[in-house]
Amino acid sequence: MGAEQEINSGRSYYIDTTALHVPRAGVELISPLKNGMIEDWNAFQAIIDHIYSKHIKSEPSLHPVLMSEAPWNSRAKREKLTELIFEHYNIPAFFLCKTAVLTAFANGRATGLVLDSGATHTTAIPVHDGYVLQQGIVKSPLAGDFITMQCRELFQEMNIDTVPPYMIASKEPVREGAPPLWTKKDKLPPVTKSWHTYMCNEVIQDFQASVLQVSDSPYDEQVAAQMPTVHYEMPSGYSTDYGAERLRIPEGLFDPSNVKGLSGNTMLGVGHVVTTSIGMCDIDIRPGLYGSVIVTGGNTLLQGFTERLNRELSQKAPPSMRLKLIACNSSIERRFSSWIGGSILASLGTFQQMWISKQEYDEGGKQSVERKCP
């Protein structure tokens, strides 16, 4: 994630979580990725430069680089990335791995269905014998950001102001449900809408992670009304209890029929995404996929997500099919499983012969990436 500023001569970037949280005038918040693929190459380069200078603190030409990529990454982008890596950074060796394959391997499986639910999208990617079956990839936009938007609407309905911490100089404790009493910091620079929205979203995301729960059976008003309430306090000091909303909001992930603006399209529910993906694969390999559904991605850490998914799949899968969901208990492993897999692979002694070396690039050109990194 980076923040950029428009100056007369060019752009300057503020990168990294600490720099991101400082309010600055005229600074927009952007992400170089769109749809999981690199879109803004200048911003991407700025991030890489930052990583080398501030974190790795070494010359790019001294270390081989292994990068993970979205399974649906286009050929043109892969070649452009390879070109950037070798020509601009002079990196000695390079390799590109698909995230789903790394995740499957990190779970000790070469065959399985990887269900990745992150911030921007939820995807089901079938992996067979270490290769992604491109025709079976199914994507849905219902993921973390969608939940954040639903929470935003809830707060608007309830007239709760999501004031981000950067604006608050001090606050006073108030009774539950009473309007918050807080004083605004003076001399705040005129921040851009995109930056302010992001800061508010962070508040909502904290609420999302701590309060929301996925119902283990399809949402029922009466059951939800009896749900134990959870107390949550906003950074502004406003605090209240949340009950039925806890279940109602994440229900949209599994049953989008009641979600506004989606025209009752139920095909985007998480359960459907998985079964559609497996359904697009050869019938002989389907038992192998149902028997190894690997759940990964930050959005899956929502309380009750895996239990509900298990229930949905056991209802939708063919009756005699053996179903198994694999979900790491550690939140680090769930969010970064592909990174973990990649770091192990890159450190293996035997992997050193698999890289695309600078010499191979010089001889074979950027097309080498298609050949060596299938």
Place this chain on the structure above:
Amino acid sequence: MASGVAISDEVVRNYDLIRVRQAGTEAGERLKLLVMCLSKDQKSIIVDDANCLKVKDVGKTDVLKKILSKIPTDECRYALYDCSYVSKESVKEDLVFILSAPETASLKSKMVYASSKAALKAKMPGLKFEWQINEPTDRDVSCLVEKLGGKDTVKSLEGIPV
């Protein structure tokens, strides 16, 4: 995508031994289970002699249980199991390739075994069946039957009706 791990000649030789019925070898001496593991230096796949089984070691009863007892539950292994079963048409003997990567094994070894599997299988042409074991519930006769073609095809496995 592979990990670059090498396959030892010993493994290839043993694959031929378990696959082809050698003339002149006694029935009991033939290999029933060939277990393979990663070498200590993590650079190649070698034969795990301690866990291999010949036909005479296995006998006629509780065959699958004996086979599974040789596949450790806390470490990763590859195995080739010469399975005899009765199908609708006839008595069959087929090789089943097993990848065992238990949840309790270290993340690194799970990663290495999973990414090296393709390279290993490339050295073993003609394998029809594969069995992926990750949890105690996978170590069941019903899973194996499913891989061999399901209850419709397999009538009995190692002498025990399905």
